[in-house]
Amino acid sequence: MSTKEYALFEVTPEIEQFAKICEEKNAIDKDLYGKYEVKRGLRDLNGKGVLAGLTNISDVCATKVVDGKEVPCAGNLYYRGYNIKDLVRGFLDADHYGFEEITYLLLFGDLPSEQELATFHQTLAERRTLPPTFVRDVIMKAPSRDMMNSLSRSILSLYSYDAKADDTSIPNVLRQCLNLISQFPMMMVYGYHAYNYRMGDDLFIYAPSPELSTAENILMMLREDRKYTKLEARILDMALVLHMDHGGGNNSTFTTHVVTSSGTDTYSTIAAAMASLKGPKHGGANIKVTQMFEDMKEKLHDWEDRDEVRDYLLKLLNKEAFDRKGLIYGMGHAIYSVSDPRADIFKDFVKKLAKEKGYEKEYALYEMVEHMAPEVIAEKRKIYKGVNANVDFYSGLVYSMLGIPSALYTPIFAAARIVGWSAHRLEELINVDKIIRPAYKPLAPYRDYVRMEDR
Missing domain, CATH: 1.10.230.10 (Cytochrome P450-Terp, domain 2)
Structure with missing residues (x-):
């Protein structure tokens, strides 16, 4: 790498100086946020969010009304009206994995019958595949030390393989979402192995099994010996269910609504949500x-x-x-x-x-x-x-x-939350045909242009 190329990845003295100017000229008096009643973070001092939309998908409840006043209470999370505690208890008592069942619930609004669940499980299993040479041409090339960035690149690359990538009709978007939900664990695990291979480790790429649940496939593909215990798979499955959705206002899901409202494609939308989730204040x-x-x-x-x-x-x-x-x-x-x-x-x-x-x-x-x-x-x-x-x-x-490497902590969160993102993208497309555009109050005074020689 030449000296010039290397400088691209260094903060030079010139950049340091420009940064000081940038900080100085972009600073806003914090008191002005109060003066103009700006809800920073789109939340008030009590953490209550600004109402920006409606949703049937999930509800986050943290208060109750006592004597006409809203007071804090033990938190509850509802998926399509069902308490998350009841849902988890339900599939644990029934001794089956919950990811596929709760994915069906979030996407289609009702808990599936035994036959509906079997059909849906088969649908997801059939879509656990990647385009020919995708692993070699996309995942194995320039693997990133950050799996969220690697996954975002893989998701965006899938656009090139989809002849109907820009079709935002509901059947087509649902097809794309089901594909991504099914493919995500593969891209996640393969991306991790590809980077380790580049760092000198052995490379092993295992195809997912159609008979296994999503959680089981993740553990099987991740481990060289393909072995896992039932308890390990049950706990990972439960973790996926708990992370699937959390109301429409969390940062990555709101990002999904915002980007969807622009009319863009599914791959760009999910990549944008991934960028949001990566942040240490959110999924990181x-x-x-x-x-x-x-x-x-x-x-x-x-x-x-x-x-x-x-x-x-x-x-x-x-x-x-x-x-x-x-x-x-x-x-x-x-x-x-x-x-x-x-x-x-x-x-x-x-x-x-x-x-x-x-x-x-x-x-x-x-x-x-x-x-x-x-x-x-x-x-x-x-x-x-x-x-x-x-x-x-x-x-x-x-x-x-569970022996899961820290590099995959946030990607596992994303492997679950992609279900919620998909449900919210579909909900936005079905119900709202208006681009999201909140207001920002300008503070800079108007100025007359000054010619170069007079500056």
Whole structure:
């Protein structure tokens, strides 16, 4: 690589200077947001979002009305009107995998009959294939160390193989969505193996099995020996179900609505949602939680010493520990203020899995931080609503115990959330024919043009 080419990937002194100018000229007085009643993040101080649309797909409930007043309550998540706790309990009691059943529910609005589920399972299985030479020509070429970027490129590349890529009729979009839901685990696992191969590891690419569930196929394709336990597959399956959807206003799903409203194709829409989910404030949060705990375990002398754990949490908030961002990752949620139902469901299984895998000490540390963090945060900052553990708090630990590499934590989130994105894209196309365009208030004063020689 030449010196000139290398400079493209370095922040040069000139770029540093331009950046200072950029920061100075783009800074906006924070008081003006209050003056003009701007809802930063499209949320008020209590975290309630600005109403931007209607949806039948899912509902996030964190409050109830008591004596005419809205007060916080234990959180609930509903898929098509069904409580997520009931859905999970239902497929666990019936001893079958939930991903395919709940995918059917989110896409088509009702729980499937036994025959409908069998037909749908077969439909997904038949679509677990990639175009000829796709693995060689797309996935194996220039593999990325970041699997979300690799997946986004693969999704966009599928556009070139689809003769009806720009057809936004409902049957065609549904076809594309079912294809992507089925193909996503393959692109995810193959992309991971391709990068490791480039780094010197052995390469193994296994075709998915039509008899296996989505969760089973992920574990089978990921592991060189293709082996997994029933408990491992059940827990991964449950994780996929818990991450499938979370209302229309979460960042990546809102991105899906915004991009769909422009009239663009399915591949561009899902790639845009992927870009949103990658962010550490959204789907990338579970990696941050895991990294935070690794740093914590390294710094603590005694994981069971409450005072030492408390001191570390204070250092996090004071920007003196880990990434110095002032955050305790996995704590707090934009909507839930008492509890995140997904975290509640996860926690029961985390404890069982920790016992089986010999992770009791790690689980005890997580549980201590979960109980202690809200108190520490309340002491240091003004809180407008409660702080509780969110689903990302425990999901990283679950994936770690399952032996899933951290590079795939967010992609697994995406493998589930692509179902919700698909349902919301279809809902937007069916119900709204208007491009989303919110308002921004301009603050810059009008100025007369100044000729070069007079500047």
